[in-house]
Amino acid sequence: xxxxxLLLTYCFFSVGILAQNTIxxxxxxxxxxxxxxxxxxLTGYVIVxxxxxxxxxxxxxxxxxxxxxxxxxxxxxxxxxxxIADGTAEAPIIFTFEGxxxxxxxxxxxxxxxxxxxxxxxxxxxFGGPAQIExxxxxxxxAEYGGDxxxxxxxxxxxxSIRHGGIELGAANEINGLTLAGVGSGTTLDHIxxxxxxxxxxxxxxxxxxxxxxxxxxxxxxxxDWDQGYHGANNAHxxxxxxxxxxxxxxxxxxxxxxxxxxxxxxxxxxxATPTVTGWTIVGVGGGQGLLFRNGSGGxxxxxxxxxxxxxxxxxxxxxxxxxxxHYLTGDLTLSNIKMFNCEDALDYDGTDVEDGxxxxxxxxxxxxxxxxxNLDIDDQFxxxxxxxxxxxxxxxxxxFGSGQDWALGWTFCDERxxxxxxxxxxxxxxxxxxxxxxxxxxxxxxxVSIPHHTGSHWVMVNANGSLIQSGFTTQTSLRINTxxxxxxxYFLRGTDGQTxxxxxxxxxx
Numbered sequence: 001x002x003x004x005x006l007l008l009t010y011c012f013f014s015v016g017i018l019a020q021n022t023i024x025x026x027x028x029x030x031x032x033x034x035x036x037x038x039x040x041x042l043t044g045y046v047i048v049x050x051x052x053x054x055x056x057x058x059x060x061x062x063x064x065x066x067x068x069x070x071x072x073x074x075x076x077x078x079x080x081x082x083x084i085a086d087g088t089a090e091a092p093i094i095f096t097f098e099g100x101x102x103x104x105x106x107x108x109x110x111x112x113x114x115x116x117x118x119x120x121x122x123x124x125x126x127f128g129g130p131a132q133i134e135x136x137x138x139x140x141x142x143a144e145y146g147g148d149x150x151x152x153x154x155x156x157x158x159x160x161s162i163r164h165g166g167i168e169l170g171a172a173n174e175i176n177g178l179t180l181a182g183v184g185s186g187t188t189l190d191h192i193x194x195x196x197x198x199x200x201x202x203x204x205x206x207x208x209x210x211x212x213x214x215x216x217x218x219x220x221x222x223x224x225d226w227d228q229g230y231h232g233a234n235n236a237h238x239x240x241x242x243x244x245x246x247x248x249x250x251x252x253x254x255x256x257x258x259x260x261x262x263x264x265x266x267x268x269x270x271x272x273a274t275p276t277v278t279g280w281t282i283v284g285v286g287g288g289q290g291l292l293f294r295n296g297s298g299g300x301x302x303x304x305x306x307x308x309x310x311x312x313x314x315x316x317x318x319x320x321x322x323x324x325x326x327h328y329l330t331g332d333l334t335l336s337n338i339k340m341f342n343c344e345d346a347l348d349y350d351g352t353d354v355e356d357g358x359x360x361x362x363x364x365x366x367x368x369x370x371x372x373x374x375n376l377d378i379d380d381q382f383x384x385x386x387x388x389x390x391x392x393x394x395x396x397x398x399x400x401f402g403s404g405q406d407w408a409l410g411w412t413f414c415d416e417r418x419x420x421x422x423x424x425x426x427x428x429x430x431x432x433x434x435x436x437x438x439x440x441x442x443x444x445x446x447x448x449v450s451i452p453h454h455t456g457s458h459w460v461m462v463n464a465n466g467s468l469i470q471s472g473f474t475t476q477t478s479l480r481i482n483t484x485x486x487x488x489x490x491y492f493l494r495g496t497d498g499q500t501x502x503x504x505x506x507x508x509x510x
Contacts, residue, residue, distance in 0.1 A: 024065075029054045036060045036091065036489035037442065037507050041098055042073040042114070047142050050080025053155070059091035059463060059489025063098040064114025064165065072167045074115030074175055077154055078142045079122050079182070087159030089191075091463055091487040092411045096163040106164070107388030108417055109218050109246050112198035115175040116165035121154045121183035122147035125206025126229030126258055126272070128265050133181050133205070145182035150208040152184025159191045161413055166198030166220065174199035177219065181205035185232070193217070193412045200225045200254075201240070206271070210234035215408050217241040217419075220248055223282070227256035227295070229271040237403040240282045241395070241414070244308070245384050251289045252282030252306065257296025257324070269322065274298040274332050281402030283380050283395060284309035290340075292316070293324035298332035305402025307341040307380035313370070315361065317351025325351060328364075337369040339401045341376050376401075382419060394421035438493065442507040445484040449493060451477060452502055459495030461506075483508050 023034075026043040031052045034040050036059035043065045048054045054077075056062070064073035075095070077083045087093040097113030100106050118133060125131065125146040136143040157178075166174045177197035180189075182205065189211035194201040201216030206228035212235065216223040223240035242249035257273040258265050273296065280301060282290045290306035293299065294316035306312045313335065317325035327333040340346045347365040349357030365371065376399060383393040398404050409415050438449045451459075451474070460471040461481065469491060470481060481493075488510045494503040 028052070033057065034060050034062070036487065037509060039063060041065050042075055043067075044071060044073060045136070045140065046073070046075050048075075048077045048081035048083055049142060050078055053082040053084060056083070056085040056093055057489075058087045058093065058159070058487045061094045061096070061102065061490075063096055063100065065098050066113070068167050072115045072175065075117050076136070076142065077117075077119040079120045079145055079147070082153065082155040083119065083157065084155050085158070085160050086156045088487065089159055089411045090469065091489050092159040092161055094161050094163070095165075097165075100164065104389055104416070108384055108413075109196055109243055109248065109388055110164045111196045111218075111220055112166050112168060112174070113164045115167050116177045116179065116197065117157075117162060118143075118175065118179040118181070119154050119183050119187070120145035120181050121187065121207055121209070122149045122152040123182045123184040123207040123209070124148060124150055124229070124271050125182050126265055126269055127206065131181070131205070131228075133179060146206060147182065150184055151186050152182075153186030154183050154209075156188040157190075157192055158188060159411055161193040161195065161411070162197075163195040163413055164197075168198070176200045176203045176225070177216070178202045179205070180207060180209055180211075183207040183209040185209055189214070191407070191411070193408070193414065194219065195413045203227075204230040204232065204275075206230055208232055211238075213237045213407050215239045215241070215412060215414060217414050218243040218246075218248070222251045222254040223249065224253040225255070226253075226273060226275060226297070228258055229269075229273050230275050231271050231273065232275045235275055235277040236279050237407060238277055238280045239397075239403045239405065239408065241419070242283060242285045242288075244283075244285050244382055245388075247285050249285055249288075251292050252284060252309070253280075253291040255291060255293045255297045255299060255324075257298070257322075257327075269296065272296075272298050272327070272332060274300065274327075276300040278302050279403045280304045281397050281404070282306045282309065283397060286310065286342075289314055290343075293333060295319055295324070296322050296327070297324050298327035300334045301338065302334075302336045303401060304338035305341065305376075305378075305397060305399055306338065306343060307378065307397065308343075309340070310344050311348055312338070312340040312343050312346045312372075314348045314350050317349065317353050317357060323351070325349065325354065325357065335364075335368060335370055337401070339369075339376065340372040341374060341378060342380055343372050346370050346372050384417075389417070391418045394419055396421060436502045436504045438504045438506050442509045443483050444509060446480055446482050447506050449479045449481070449504060451479055451495065459493060462492050462494075463489060
């Protein structure tokens with residue numbers, strides 16, 4: 001099916017988005033369900049308050065309205081609230097900005113167009129007491145996080161794509177793509193993509209939640225960030241891709257034990273920042289760092305692949321009484337089976353307290369499979385076309401090391417833009433598209449489409465994320481498609497007979 005998609009020429013169009021109902025949301029959500037036959041516009045801070053549950057159906061599109069400062073749009077799950085955003089590979093849930101037509105025309109590196117998603121929980125942090133999340137004004141009494149329940153449940157995010165966020169609230173004060181503050185292990189985070197956030201992609205402020213299959217791409221600052229004693233134990237398959245064409249982005253991971261500016265830390269600094277990550281790939285911009293452990297962070301990272309970074313991992317020894325190097329000495333920071341590709345230095349000591357710090361880490365690297373392997377069969381370089389719409393030089397980081405990339409195929413923005421060597425082919429050289437009639441529309445079990453007829457048409461049906469659903473070839477002027485097994489949502493039909501491209505949109509309701 002994917003090969004068929006690449007052979008066909010077709011284009012995105014914005015008519016389908018406009019054909020849906022648009023619902024503007026502000027303030028408290030209440031307990032409700034957002035359905036795939038609507039587009040939801042977030043205006044200002046939209047909050048799932050304590051005791052409320054917001055359910056978002058697979059295939060639903062949510063957009064943030066423009067605005068900055070206190071007028072920035074963001075979805076906030078307050079402590080005690082639940083967000084059930086349980087998408088599928090065939091019908092992912094998309095968060096983007098209001099002006100995004102979802103037709104492939106927005107450049108991959110468009111950042112800071114709305115806020116992001118903030119989830120606040122009741123799990124432990126080392127902040128020393130309840131804290132106020134960064135990025136939200138201090139007069140918002142629903143932005144508190146942290147407690148004593150590490151098993152706290154804030155809901156489900158699965159097959160969710162979060163795009164073009166990170167609007168500035170003030171100087172050097174932006175919202176992360178996905179902020180997780182004091183979030184407990186009862187929360188499910190799996191198959192999540194954060195694309196082109198102005199600040200960090202995903203940041204953990206304490207808490208015990210684990211996240212699997214996380215893709216962070218083209219963000220303006222760090223891809224992954226943890227602090228305040230984050231201790232999720234079952235993280236796996238993390239993939240960071242920095243903006244090579246724009247040379248934008250800081251580190252693949254900036255990893256702190258505590259990063260509070262006011263020194264407000266629990267007396268014993270517990271819990272320690274000791275999360276576990278298995279399978280971590282970082283594709284850098286060159287000249288930077290893969291991971292930086294600092295400010296008392298420990299952690300356990302195994303099976304890594306860090307490519308196109310000058311320094312693979314740096315461990316700091318600058319803070320007292322405990323810094324990252326001290327946690328290395330006690331076994332609270334462990335690293336194993338991590339390979340560097342297109343890299344100058346695998347593991348580096350940054351401090352002055354230990355005279356042979358570099359020698360100790362060099363020996364540790366040799367004993368634990370931390371090494372530079374420039375003969376790996378991977379491709380860590382990519383580029384985009386002049387409009388920033390489609391990758392022209394895709395990457396391939398599938399390897400026995402790291403996260404791999406196959407799990408990101410078929411549902412992500414990155415795959416749609418052909419970053420992995422596949423995705424949506426753009427039509428070229430065609431003029432206006434014929435808009436054809438689909439009926440019944442909305443449909444349930446089947447839809448019929450009247451199409452131009454010359455010598456036959458190649459056609460495809462894709463979902464709102466551009467993922468292929470069905471395709472074929474017909475010589476008839478009426479095309480009937482079985483939709484009985486499709487999830488509710490919006491689907492694009494496009495085709496061409498080689499002379500006349502045609503397109504329509506179909507809404508499926510169950």
